[in-house]
Amino acid sequence: MKRSVKSHVAQGILCFIMFLLGFITLYPFWHVLMYSISDPIRAMTGGLFFIPRGFSVYGFEILFQTKQIFTAYGNSIFLLVVGTSVNVIFTALMAYPLSIKRFHGRNAITMMAFFTMLFGGGMIPGYLLVKGLGLLDSLWALILPGTISAWNMIIMKNYFQSIPASLEESANIDGASQMTILVRIIVPVSMPVIATIALFYGVGHWNSYFSAILYINSNSKITLPIYLRNLLNSTAMDQATQAGVAVDTSAITPETMKMSTIVASVLPMLIAYPFIQKYYVKGIMVGSIKG
Incomplete structure (x- = not known):
């Protein structure tokens, strides 16, 4: 009792x-x-x-009458879709060979990747690299320098190692190439970890802020976090007025405009998360423990 x-x-x-x-x-x-x-x-x-x-909802009405937010949305969606796709593809292409035990040098390469998690090149060398590649003021500057995250690659590699070797051996007997095995066997059974890694990359691109400040100069390439920063530094009503939108100042306040913009910026990720959540726990747990 x-x-x-x-x-x-x-x-x-x-x-x-x-x-x-x-x-x-x-x-x-x-x-x-x-x-x-x-x-x-x-x-x-x-x-x-x-x-x-x-x-x-007057704040939302004013907000979506300004062209700048649609430009910011478009650029952030481009980063989300294209950037995440590039990240996941190249991460898988690196993780799969490193998950194969007979691949010589895989431990050394994994350690080199792990080293980048501890020591970075720094802001100035990174800027000079982007400038040297001709990527300044381009959305690709927010994608290519961070194409592969070492942490995400290690999680995916460990998940690949947890897949029974008999699947790959059977495919090898049937004459399948390594690329065929990856695309037709490994990827379909690895959707939990792929969805998890895609979520990591997607959230990073959607919230990309510091890199956008460094590399993006023109208003046509502005992303949603930068638009939100500009909004908080001034007022949304000032931006709406400059854009030619008629604003009834007696019916709206700067704080309401700021709150409306914050909701509009985070809502897409909140909508997408429930669809990925079922994969999240399984992918991150297996990818972190196995191997």
Whole structure:
């Protein structure tokens, strides 16, 4: 009986702690979301936002009347789709040979890749490299220098090593090449880790900020995080007015515009995450432990 009571008390404490951690994690975004759809004048009173105070989407209406945000969205989507595809393809092409035990020198190459996780070339050498390659003010400057992440490659390599060797041996007996084995056998059974690595790369590209500041100069190549930075440094109403959008300043506030922009920037990733979540835990656990 005592053990049962203690067990229930401990479980209750753990549930409370988990609820508290969940609230601390989720409330900031909930606050931003509720603020963005609240009546701007009533929202200025401050305090905690659990439900909207009134209802207004005027901030979103003004936001999506400016051409700059569509340019930023387009560039960020390009980085997300093209950049993630390039990253995943080249990471798989490097991870697969290193997962084959009979590949000579694979340990040395893996150690060299691991070395890059500990020591980087630095900001100035990286800038000079991008400049020397003629990639300045190009979205490719945000993709090519980081084509392969050593950490992601190691996770994928370990996952490939967990696949039964009999699959590859059977394909070799049938005369399949290594590329055929990778594309038709390894990749289809490795979707959990591929989806996980794609999520890592995708989030990195969507939130790309520091590299974009270094390498992007023109407004036509601006990404969503940079647009958000410019918004927070000035006001969205100023940007909307400069873009020729009619703004009723009595019905909107700078804070509401900022909250609306934050919601618009993070919403796509929040929508995409549930579709990838089922692969996430399996991919990261197997890729980290096996090997």
